[in-house]
Every structure is written in structure tokens, then in C-alpha cells.
Amino acid sequence: MTAFLAGFSLGMLLSFSAMFVYITVSPHVLIEHYGFSSTAHALVFSSNATGILLGNYLNSRLLHRLGAVPLIGLGAVATKPRHPQTNSMAKSLNERR
Structure with a gap:
């Protein structure tokens, strides 16, 4: 797969x-x-x-x-977390990578 x-x-x-x-x-x-x-x-x-x-x-x-790929990107942008705590958690997870 x-x-x-x-x-x-x-x-x-x-x-x-x-x-x-x-x-x-x-x-x-x-x-x-x-x-x-x-x-x-x-x-x-x-x-x-x-x-x-x-x-x-x-x-x-x-x-x-x-097409599928642009719609997935649009959905990801439209549903992006906007809560400050969620954004800081996402940033800390990205920094660990």
C-alpha cells in the first residue's frame, strides 16, 4: 500500500x-x-x-x-487549527522532528 x-x-x-x-x-x-x-x-x-x-x-x-490533491490541500487549509494552544503544540511537535 x-x-x-x-x-x-x-x-x-x-x-x-x-x-x-x-x-x-x-x-x-x-x-x-x-x-x-x-x-x-x-x-x-x-x-x-x-x-x-x-x-x-x-x-x-x-x-x-x-482533482483530489488540490481538494485535500484546500481541506487542510480550511480545517487548520486556529486555537493558540493547538498551534503551539503543533509547533513543538514539528520542532522535535
Whole structure:
């Protein structure tokens, strides 16, 4: 397996893991911790599902237009950690290399 394919596989593994964690934990957190009603939780959950569908549609269009590698770079820039502590941790990890 090439490193490129391993990176794609790891990305898919992490995204699906995050999705299933959200599906499993969101009722408990939103209803019991934050006090949402069942209806409010359903609205939040369905709006997230709609966002995922729209994001996948947009991704399929951009993938044909731009290709996979530019989209991965765009995603990395768009999701770059912006918290000062996270940035300092990333810098210290890069300095150790």
C-alpha cells in the first residue's frame, strides 16, 4: 500500500469514526447535558445530515473540476487549527522532528 493510499484510507477511517461517534453520543449530550427537547435534537441532527449531503454534493462537483490533491490541500487549509494552544503544540511537535 502506498503512503498516498494509506493517507486517504486514514482520512476516511477518521471521518467515518467521527460520524458514528456523533450519531451515538449526540442524543445524550444535547438532550441530557444541554437540555434540548427531543424535537430540538431532531432538528439539529437533521440539519447536520442535510449539511453532510450538501457537502458531499459540492465535493463531487469540485472533485471533477479540480482533482483530489488540490481538494485535500484546500481541506487542510480550511480545517487548520486556529486555537493558540493547538498551534503551539503543533509547533513543538514539528520542532522535535
